[in-house]
Amino acid sequence: VSLPKFTLPAREPFPANVIALIGGLPDVRLFRRDLLARAYRRVLSRGVQTLGYGSEYGEPRLLRALTAHLSSARGVLAAAGELLVTRGSQMAFPLLARALCEPGDVIAVEALGYPPAWEGFRLGGAELRAVPLDRAGIRLDRLQELACRSRLRAVYVTPHHQYPTAVTMSAPRRQGLLALAERHGFFVIEDDYDHEFHWSGRPVLPLASADPARLVIHVGTLSKLLAPGLRVGYVSARAEVVERLARLRMFIDRQGDQTLEAALAEWLDDGEFDRHTKRARRAYAERRDALAAALEQHFAEGLEFELPAGGLSFWARSRLGMPVERLAELALERGVLIHPARRFAFDRRPREFLRLGFPGHTPSEIQKGVGVLAAIVKASAA
Numbered sequence: 008v009s010l011p012k013f014t015l016p017a018r019e020p021f022p023a024n025v026i027a028l029i030g031g032l033p034d035v036r037l038f039r040r041d042l043l044a045r046a047y048r049r050v051l052s053r054g055v056q057t058l059g060y061g062s063e064y065g066e067p068r069l070l071r072a073l074t075a076h077l078s079s080a081r082g083v084l085a086a087a088g089e090l091l092v093t094r095g096s097q098m099a100f101p102l103l104a105r106a107l108c109e110p111g112d113v114i115a116v117e118a119l120g121y122p123p124a125w126e127g128f129r130l131g132g133a134e135l136r137a138v139p140l141d142r143a144g145i146r147l148d149r150l151q152e153l154a155c156r157s158r159l160r161a162v163y164v165t166p167h168h169q170y171p172t173a174v175t176m177s178a179p180r181r182q183g184l185l186a187l188a189e190r191h192g193f194f195v196i197e198d199d200y201d202h203e204f205h206w207s208g209r210p211v212l213p214l215a216s217a218d219p220a221r222l223v224i225h226v227g228t229l230s231k232l233l234a235p236g237l238r239v240g241y242v243s244a245r246a247e248v249v250e251r252l253a254r255l256r257m258f259i260d261r262q263g264d265q266t267l268e269a270a271l272a273e274w275l276d277d278g279e280f281d282r283h284t285k286r287a288r289r290a291y292a293e294r295r296d297a298l299a300a301a302l303e304q305h306f307a308e309g310l311e312f313e314l315p316a317g318g319l320s321f322w323a324r325s326r327l328g329m330p331v332e333r334l335a336e337l338a339l340e341r342g343v344l345i346h347p348a349r350r351f352a353f354d355r356r357p358r359e360f361l362r363l364g365f366p367g368h369t370p371s372e373i374q375k376g377v378g379v380l381a382a383i384v385k386a387s388a389a
């Protein structure tokens with residue numbers, strides 16, 4: 008039997024035992040597993056309630072705990088029926104495309120962005136168009152052009168810390184984006200994947216916190232804060248959108264892992280969420296400074312970057328005299344993983360930029376990793 012054409016990219020294997028100077032992975036060693044295990048045991052010892060079929064929206068206790076958290080930490084208000092727990096934010100992307108788009112409908116994405124979301128939207132049946140960025144975020148003139156000449160149903164953005172450049176969308180750009188969405192009648196899918204990690208000043212509140220027309224679909228995850236292996240994310244949006252997502256979800260995996268969700272709700276209610284956030288923030292701030300110091304020591308000339316105001320990575324322009332793709336290849340041979348810009352480019356063209364992340368390793372591991380990069384560059388210049 009021959010299979011039909013299949014265009015999804017294969018998963019890149021994640022190399023073992025490398026120093027991963029990449030943005031996405033939190034240090035799961037910081038996570039108090041014992042406390043989650045205790046909460047899990049408490050939930051199960053109370054009875055069999057979480058072992059049956061339940062709500063496709065999520066375990067009610069986690070919905071309540073997340074609603075309270077989103078309101079107090081982000082100013083995002085979700086009434087009953089406006090929040091859905093997903094298996095990581097990844098699940099939200101195909102569900103959203105399927106819920107919002109008919110054949111031929113378009114979702115706009117950032118020209119440098121998060122490819123797993125793009126594939127998710129395609130899987131849900133959306134056509135994608137890329138919109139360029141500038142220093143304030145996604146370009147509204149180009150988005151408007153697109154809205155005028157296509158059936159634009161939504162735009163997917165990462166306003167808090169643009170993925171992968173770490174730029175925070177400016178206040179005028181935020182207002183302009185919401186006004187444009189209202190004028191042309193499209194949704195704004197806001198991926199707020201690392202809200203907790205903002206270093207200079209206060210975190211900027213999400214688009215969803217000032218959205219009377221309820222055009223923003225706020226997507227979040229516990230992957231960056233806690234651990235990606237938990238597979239817990241969520242979507243907050245107007246009820247008619249969330250209801251569609253919930254119905255679709257019924258026919259994919261019926262419901263989430265209720266026992267885990269109930270345990271996480273206890274963990275959140277116990278205040279452990281805040282304690283963990285403080286711990287992780289302290290560790291990552293130190294690691295950000297360690298990466299900055301190591302880059303300044305070894306690459307004062309070769310890499311140009313600004314200390315990011317938030318997020319878990321640096322976006323650095325390379326003047327190293329060797330292609331960033333080649334540096335990444337040689338680095339991997341020597342046990343250091345870095346991501347060149349091409350990985351995030353909608354057009355798949357190389358650019359002389361690197362995304363360098365710091366959350367996954369201690370300052371001394373970071374120093375060692377950057378030392379390896381420096382040795383490669385030095386050898387190539389010799």
Ligand SMILES: Cc1ncc(COP(=O)(O)O)c(C=O)c1O
Nearest residue numbers: 031095096097121170200228230
């Ligand atoms: C932009 C962005 N969105 C979402 C996620 C989280 O994905 P998930 O919640 O599916 O683990 C990540 C993780 O790498 C990300 O970088």
